[in-house]
Amino acid sequence: MNTGELTDLGQQLRVDSVRAAAAAGSGHPTSSMSAADLMAVLLARHLRYDFDRPAHPGNDRFVLSKGHASPLLYSAYKAAGAIDDEELLTFRKLGSRLEGHPTPQRLPWVETATGSLGQGLPVGVGIALAGKRLDRTGYRVWVLCGDSELAEGSVWEAAEHAGYEHLDNLTVVVDVNRLGQRGPTRHGHDLDAYARRFQAFDWHTIEVDGHDVDAIDRAYGEAASTKGQPTAILARTLKGKGVEGVQDREGLHGKPLPEADEAIAELGGPRDIRVRVQEPPAARMLHSVHTGNFDLPTWDKGEEVATRNAFGQALAALGTGRGDIVALDGEVGDSTRAEFFAKEHPDRYFECYIAEQQLVASAVGLAARGWVPYAATFAAFLTRAYDFVRMASVSGAGINLVGSHAGVAIGEDGPSQMGLEDLAMMRAVHGSTVLYPCDANQTARLVGAMAGLEGVRYLRTSRGESPVIYGPDEDFPVGGSKVLRSSDSDRLTLVAAGVTVHEALAAADALEREGIRARVIDLYSVKPVDRAALRKAAEETGCLVTVEDHHPEGGIGDAVLDAFGDGRPVPRLVRLAVRSMPGSASPDEQLHAAGIDAESIAAAGRLLVEEAVVP
């Protein structure tokens, strides 16, 4: 395409963006119009992509970080022949694939769900890491960002990561239209302000007029040929470009154009330019899945092993058996034991330093390219990345997250290091799996099982050692539980997971000495929860005590009640959890102070079987 044709294509993308938003009665046409020329040149001259084969290993990868500019993306799909005009006009309607913000759950050409700003570049870095270090099929990653979203720290985590890793297969194009949602951005059209920042993080930068198609073309060419550095193209644009009444004006973010028909006429009317997108080069995926020749580690009953150690060993073994397993660390691999994987599989280990948003985003990017990532840090610090976990679920990304140092049981380090909200956070994620093992053999099995699940999977591990209570051949299906104590005369059920399983067992022993038989359930699968076992226990024993090393909200107590939310009779129950703010103390002191140790469990159980209300 020549200059005139590219310019025409940009106008077509604008017209179609205006039309889609007008048909929907909502959406972001002005944010689409500013980036239309940037998109036109990319689509027609630089992107190498087979829309009929989105899984083609040689395809370039495009991420629309400014996801609200979805009309532009869908207009580009139409120009590429991937969707037709009729579908374009279903934008934002019930059942349409063309959502307000793009998601790979609906559209095969979308790499990752966007709409929470500042996430597209971090995920793009993850994809670029896959391309550079693992896939090596030569694809480029193109990320189109807004200027407003450069205020997000996650963008600079990503910039730091990409610069340090010399990701020259990555180009970010910043649509500097100077207007955010509620008014001007911090830096307006000061392209240099952005360039200075990217340069400081060791990026190559190019400043360009974002409406000059030839200049854009040269910038893309320069980016593609720059070696050893990622490139940021800072493009000066106008929001609403091409329609006098809205161009460069405030107060028009996220609104259909007031006079759509006139605007379309002003843009030269509808066109029907069809772009022949460049074919990707022939390529094949390098990661082979070999599943032979590996055994998960096992331990003998009675050994004292921290579940974080079992995780590290199991992951290393899994990595030996499966070539598609990768691991990511947030600069605490010696604590989480992810470093066990690093020692055996350094080529598939990604050090993300203390940057949990990039840790999770890299996992999402790697998963988008077919890898099976395990990202580990302290459970407490996964809270840093909650928006990324939430969006991973919107993407349908298959990622494994591992949070160590759960709960007050870590001891002296105090509350800043204690995962006490992690179960609530992870359970509330749509389609998530939440696992919390209590011994080494169970941990290893669950680490293996996680790899085959869908969506966001979370494993909670403990810092301290605990006795191995299961044999090496025991099976732990996801969604199951283990009944550790049971008799015909059980008068109550203690439901625990992780560190509290051992406390519950001790409590059951104490109660038994008093003549009170207690069933003990190890609820290692917190979500999905074993409804059948819980209902059976409720029917047979009448009442439950739940006990968890977590705040009372959203954790194991709530998970148990999930089995009784369909109108059936609900057992009486007492919920033991961490209800005060912990300080520094030894692990045993912590469990006692929180009222989740064996003594507290036994006391609660005693009152409950007496049908007393527990204070």
Add this chain to the structure above:
Amino acid sequence: MNTGELTDLGQQLRVDSVRAAAAAGSGHPTSSMSAADLMAVLLARHLRYDFDRPAHPGNDRFVLSKGHASPLLYSAYKAAGAIDDEELLTFRKLGSRLEGHPTPQRLPWVETATGSLGQGLPVGVGIALAGKRLDRTGYRVWVLCGDSELAEGSVWEAAEHAGYEHLDNLTVVVDVNRLGQRGPTRHGHDLDAYARRFQAFDWHTIEVDGHDVDAIDRAYGEAASTKGQPTAILARTLKGKGVEGVQDREGLHGKPLPEADEAIAELGGPRDIRVRVQEPPAARMLHSVHTGNFDLPTWDKGEEVATRNAFGQALAALGTGRGDIVALDGEVGDSTRAEFFAKEHPDRYFECYIAEQQLVASAVGLAARGWVPYAATFAAFLTRAYDFVRMASVSGAGINLVGSHAGVAIGEDGPSQMGLEDLAMMRAVHGSTVLYPCDANQTARLVGAMAGLEGVRYLRTSRGESPVIYGPDEDFPVGGSKVLRSSDSDRLTLVAAGVTVHEALAAADALEREGIRARVIDLYSVKPVDRAALRKAAEETGCLVTVEDHHPEGGIGDAVLDAFGDGRPVPRLVRLAVRSMPGSASPDEQLHAAGIDAESIAAAGRLLVEEAVVP
């Protein structure tokens, strides 16, 4: 103090750090030793602080962002005479004020809890904003960071904010000891790499030998006299400085020194230098709390008003009545309606742009200085700041967070913009309050009530309009609820909040037409929850339907069950919530698709009273 004395003081801080960690059997002496000279010079020559009067408005403010170096902080407190040696050696023990990571809940000289890296600078920016724009008593803010934590994006959000706001009352001192937890940092001793980054964000930078007390002294002087820019001092240091066996060595992070006695001898043995810290200048707080002459806005029953609008109007009115109210925006003030406050009180409005971590951190910093902050963004995007919310709770910070655009009811924008995990996230925070109003008058009252609460307060608002159902004089105590329908023959209770209150009312009407009387409870106070009303409803009606525009985990259904976790009989119940991943659709279509509209509620209620299990 002269050079020799300052050097001696540095050694004393090292010795005391080693001693404290040795007594505890855990802790981070090596990370304390690298920064000991930096701390010595600050304490003896630059900090203006009255340890007897930590609330003195003229006090400088010091934040130990690398909170794990708490032995250094406590050793400095000892040198300043704030604690004695006996207390120093209680470090990390049960009941001690000297926790593994410092928190203002225990110690009056601590501004904010640290221990989650990358948070000290953002909170320091919040304090510096208070100093510069509100307090104006001339205090300086000193933040001591580690080098590892500069990988956190939140640090660069903070750097961007501080540079843009010309916070020349802020100095960050980076202890570049080149070693993180598991090994070398990305940039090692390359001070220039860090300087380039800060400069790009418009900071003044100084590179210095962090063990040369005279050079440090000059750097602090230069920082204090630099106008128009914040200053970053990049200090080259050695981890474990002063003890040959550990100095600059890997694998010694977070461990007491192996041979503490020998190390202490090598450092010259214990000293008892007492520092006379400079007095702060006379100053008084400027923010006066005037509570007269303001009325919260009211609306007539039947009006259609979005609760986000009511929030904005109420906050603006509250700001008129109280001079200590401030508001913060994440560049969506036109959507959250925080901009209503901006128009009336621009001097107390803080635009944080799209940087939710800095949004919450600024609120924490402002609260530390006695202001009452309301920080607003979309409920979905508060997930971005969860670690900051969690740490605010560890700090005991009194902050108000307001999340708009809750749930599927926002309609077409799709799941990336929908707050569907926010109730779970906020409920799980220790000591939090979670409020979710359904009409404008209720919203206004709750906005007012929030200001007087402790800890983290969260208000959830809705995008769409809803009818005003309460009169302007109705009272809404926190921890209360409203019974909207009630009779002696109620056969079930519908428990709802926010948008689902209106659906529940319609469902009750529909059920009544079939001869089934339903009680309706508006559970506007999700935490603390109105246990008495729920228990009464359970006793009187036998069964409950909970309905929420939120994922099923951690929200209103779980809050309701919190009233029955003490062993008392639990009512049968059905929990309606958003169980599938929404797409784009109109608000009504969304409620229907999620099964939380009036029709779905009525259907569930019908089955429940028939004692059927609800599919």
